[in-house]
Amino acid sequence: MLERIGHMLVRKANQEEHRPVFDEAGDIPQHIAVIMDGNGRWAKKRNLARIVGHRSGMQTVKEIVKAADGIGVKTMTMYAFSTENWKRPRDEVDYLMKLPQEFLSTELEELNERNVRVRMLGNSDRLPSHTIEAMNIAEERTRQNTGLQLNFALNYGGRTEIVKAVTELARQVQAGELKPEEIDEALLAQHLYTRDLPDPDLLIRTSGEIRLSNFMLWQMAYTELWFTDVLWPDFTKEHFFEAIAEYQGRARRYGAV
Numbered sequence: 531m532l533e534r535i536g537h538m539l540v541r542k543a544n545q546e547e548h549r550p551v552f553d554e555a556g557d558i559p560q561h562i563a564v565i566m567d568g569n570g571r572w573a574k575k576r577n578l579a580r581i582v583g584h585r586s587g588m589q590t591v592k593e594i595v596k597a598a599d600g601i602g603v604k605t606m607t608m609y610a611f612s613t614e615n616w617k618r619p620r621d622e623v624d625y626l627m628k629l630p631q632e633f634l635s636t637e638l639e640e641l642n643e644r645n646v647r648v649r650m651l652g653n654s655d656r657l658p659s660h661t662i663e664a665m666n667i668a669e670e671r672t673r674q675n676t677g678l679q680l681n682f683a684l685n686y687g688g689r690t691e692i693v694k695a696v697t698e699l700a701r702q703v704q705a706g707e708l709k710p711e712e713i714d715e716a717l718l719a720q721h722l723y724t725r726d727l728p729d730p731d732l733l734i735r736t737s738g739e740i741r742l743s744n745f746m747l748w749q750m751a752y753t754e755l756w757f758t759d760v761l762w763p764d765f766t767k768e769h770f771f772e773a774i775a776e777y778q779g780r781a782r783r784y785g786a787v
């Protein structure tokens with residue numbers, strides 16, 4: 531018991547000093563993809579509307595992006611809305627489409643000051659114009675920034691993304707600009723939303739679901755996967771550092787020995 535109390539005190543002291551549990555001099559994942567899940571359940575547990583959970587989840591985005599930036603992560607890709615999320619009630623979809631504006635209206639200046647580059651990954655066709663406009667402003671404002679690359683996957687679907695790439699290549703073949711035998715992995719990857727980004731090193735998914743839900747299917751061929759039961763609004767930088775610590779203990783073999 532004494533030991534337990536001692537341990538807890540040590541942990542608390544560490545948290546207050548923001549001392550990470552991972553090796554700061556070790557291998558920091560360069561690109562972290564995040565499936566921010568569990569906002570609805572977080573709200574339900576409190577008898578609140580689902581959208582309150584989404585609003586609370588937005589605070590988590592701020593904290594985690596700051597933490598990632600602080601430890602030198604180069605790219606964060608946050609799954610904000612999937613091509614399947616249109617199946618949700620109209621009110622909820624409407625609210626989720628307002629979140630980028632809400633987030634950026636309070637955060638864009640600070641992100642810009644921190645040299646963060648914001649980008650949207652996904653199909654903008656079906657998005658409301660106010661959502662597209664908010665993302666465009668953020669992309670334009672931060673285009674020259676060379677720090678953390680912060681991607682929001684919005685109306686993103688891994689399968690749709692691959693189909694889009696295949697369609698573009700098929701058109702080039704049809705036009706006689708490309709031979710089928712010239713198509714390789716690198717060329718296909720050039721037609722994905724992530725064309726100029728490295729594949730994710732680490733995927734974090736919250737809320738206890740152990741699946742990919744159509745996120746970055748091509749890019750995650752060799753990504754390390756990390757799952758936690760913590761709901762996204764409850765997820766803290768300490769959880770984030772825990773994921774990185776576990777990542778640092780993994781052996782990435784890429785099929786070799």
Ligand code: IPE
Pocket residue numbers: 566567568569570571572610611612615626737
């Ligand atoms: C994740 O939380 C946010 C989005 C999918 C936009 P959910 O809304 O999926 O929360 P749960 O899974 O219902 O708890």
Ligand code: IPE
Pocket residue numbers: 565566567568609610611612615739741743
């Ligand atoms: C994945 O979460 C999409 C986002 C986090 C944006 P979902 O809640 O939509 O996934 P499923 O339906 O549980 O697979």
Ligand code: MG
Pocket residue numbers: 567568569
């Ligand atoms: Mg969910």
